[in-house]
Amino acid sequence: MPPVTIIDLQDAAFGYAGTPIVSGATVSIAPGEVVAVLGPNGAGKSTLVKGLLGLTEHLSGRANVLDQPLEEVDRRRIGYVPQRHTLANSVRATVAEIVAIGRLPYRSWWRPWRRDAYADRQAIARALEVVGLGERAGADVSALSGGQQRRVLIARALAASPDVLIMDEPTAGVDHANQLILAGVLETLAARGTTMLIVTHELQALADVITRVLVVDEGTISWDGSPADFTTMTGAPLDGHHHGHSPEHRSTPGHLPTDTFDRGSSHA
Amino acid sequence: MLELLDYAFMRNALIAALLIGAAAPQVGIFLVQRRLSLIGDGLGHVALAGVAIGLLTSSEPVLTALVTAVLAAVAIEVARSRGGPSSDLALALMFYGGIAAGVVLIGLSPQGTPANLTSYLFGSITATTTTDLYIFLALTVTVVATSILLRPWLFAVAQDEEYARASGLPVVRINLLLSILTAVTVVVSMRVVGLLLISALMIIPNASAQLLSRSFASATRIAVAFGLVSALGGVVTSFYAETPSGATIVLIALVVFCVAAAASAIQHRRDAAHARAERHDHEHGPDCGHTAIAHGDHMDYLHDGHRHAAHADHYDEHAAGGHTHEAGGHTHEHAGGAR
Incomplete structure (x- = not known):
């Protein structure tokens, strides 16, 4: 049975070591919504979304994900796309090997002969097709560009067939051309009805996909509404909510990032 | 060449080399991946204290070393997962305490000759007894079977610990397991490689294999092949050259590394010559229109x-x-x- 609400917070608090960073968070997200989470650095965006992933402590209030209390939900149903630096590694690995990690929660080590190996391969191949990396399954991830590495991380999350995707800055530090490709991938996912919660500083890059905007400021959800209302409120077409962070995150209208070519490749 | 098989100690040393050459790189690749290349050295230091306890109490030194190293491995993982600014110092205290206590206690024991100490520190082809060999065989089979069976989990946790936690994998238990596998490998290797050089056989074959492979799977296979070549080659060379086996194994592993580095440089030069298409932002795919x-x-x-x-x-x-x-x-x- 499909979930009625994907995320349901009522006066929820999240933090570290018993100390709340985010508190009084109340929001309800329905299936199919694509929600941008905006806010200045240090406002608590990451603490909030990582709380939903079980990575920060849920301290008080109600926090239900997929109609179940956060602590009891099947974690495989929540897909996580972390920031790209998590792909930096000291050993070689292919794109397919990384994406296969997404299938791991479905495997049991005491059944190495498991009969669903075929299903795993299919899920991995499908996830790579969705993000447009089907041709590069055998490539060394460290040889890929920054934007391609983001898509590897999206494919890893998709391979687990999640009901909701939580993404942390999927477009940050990616050149304009690759941002368009990433936005295209997110549009494909949105068209398939995938619910997404996207922490971002670059609302403009994702303007066509977003159906709702949350602003997190000073440790709570300070604004919640449609992209159109957000535009009216800020007086500018979707250009993010960026006071107090570095220039490379800015993408105001008419000022697109100029580094058209992503030189993230370490192919020597 | 086959006359070295006439000696029982050489047969023991060669079998021990075969076991550690296969096992050490398989555990070591996860240490390289987690940037803990030197942790094996630390466990080697602590294992010396275990050896000393065995010599003092007239019990089997391999077994007392095993117990000590596994306890240290658990302590290391607890210190690491607690984190904090002092965890690095806590490890240093444990490692230096281990080797100092080991040297002093071996000096006090009736079998505490300098030659005995040297053979534990640097390895010796004459040191592996038949009892040792049975223990090593059982331990190696356990280590290799565990690391093959749990490889995807060890890989996933070492690759991205946060993602692994978010998807509900048993991160703490997997890290603890890797730490214990490392301790067991250290003890299996100590007779032939020696406690001071123990980490080398876990790390160097992997460093070489990384130069020649594109995938984690092939890197693991190549590292095992290099580990076997180094361990067996080192033991044979040490028989003829009358050198300490551990240092000989490590030098051979380094020669393999140099050859691999040269091969990889040549490969890169060839790669640079292949014809690149003009730069375009377009990504080809099934629906791209081309x-x-x-x-x-x-x-x-x-x-x-x-x-x-x-x-x-x-x-x-x-x-x-x-x-x-x-x-x-x-x-x-x-x-x-x-x-």
Whole structure:
């Protein structure tokens, strides 16, 4: 049975070591919504979304994900796309090997002969097709560009067939051309009805996909509404909510990032 | 050459080398991946205290070393997972305390000759007894079976611990397991490689294999092959050259590394020569509008009259490289590593 609400917070608090960073968070997200989470650095965006992933402590209030209390939900149903630096590694690995990690929660080590190996391969191949990396399954991830590495991380999350995707800055530090490709991938996912919660500083890059905007400021959800209302409120077409962070995150209208070519490749 | 098999101690040493050559790199690759390359050294230091306890109490030194090293491994993982600024110092205190206590206690024991100490520190081909060998065999089978069976989990947790936690994998238990596997490998290796050089056989074959492979799976296989060559080659060389076996094994592993580095440099030079397509932001794919042509194991895309094929983060020119293909479904490697 499909979930009625994907995320349901009522006066929820999240933090570290018993100390709340985010508190009084109340929001309800329905299936199919694509929600941008905006806010200045240090406002608590990451603490909030990582709380939903079980990575920060849920301290008080109600926090239900997929109609179940956060602590009891099947974690495989929540897909996580972390920031790209998590792909930096000291050993070689292919794109397919990384994406296969997404299938791991479905495997049991005491059944190495498991009969669903075929299903795993299919899920991995499908996830790579969705993000447009089907041709590069055998490539060394460290040889890929920054934007391609983001898509590897999206494919890893998709391979687990999640009901909701939580993404942390999927477009940050990616050149304009690759941002368009990433936005295209997110549009494909949105068209398939995938619910997404996207922490971002670059609302403009994702303007066509977003159906709702949350602003997190000073440790709570300070604004919640449609992209159109957000535009009216800020007086500018979707250009993010960026006071107090570095220039490379800015993408105001008419000022697109100029580094058209992503030189993230370490192919020597 | 076969006369060395006439000696019982050589047969023992060769079997021990076979076991550690296969096991050490398989555990070591996860230490390299987690950037803990030196943790094996620390466990070696602590294991010396265990050896000393065995000599003092007249019990089997391999077993007391095993217990000590496993306890230290658990303590290390607890200190690491608690984190904090002092965890690094806590490890240092444990490692230096271990080796100092080991040297003093071995000095106090009736069997505490300098030769005995040297053989534990640097390895010796005459040191492996038949009892040791049975213990090593049981331990190695356990280590290799565990690391093969749990490889995907060890890989996932070492690759991205946060993602592993978010997807509900048992991160703490997997890390603890890796730490214990390392301790067991240290003890199995200590007779032949010696406690001071123990980490080398876990790390150097992996450093070499990383130069020559593109995937984690192939890197593991190559590292095991290099580990076997180094361990067996080191023991044989040490028999003829009358050198300490541990240091000989490590030097051979380093020679393998140099050869691998040279081979990888030549390969890179060839790669640099392959024909890159002009830069374009467009990504080819099934729906991209360009005609796709099956070419061996991949697709070429017809782009303004020439063929593009995906390679690393860019596209290569195929067919422009001087050969054209009839449709025949053959599989071949393009010169220069193009796929």
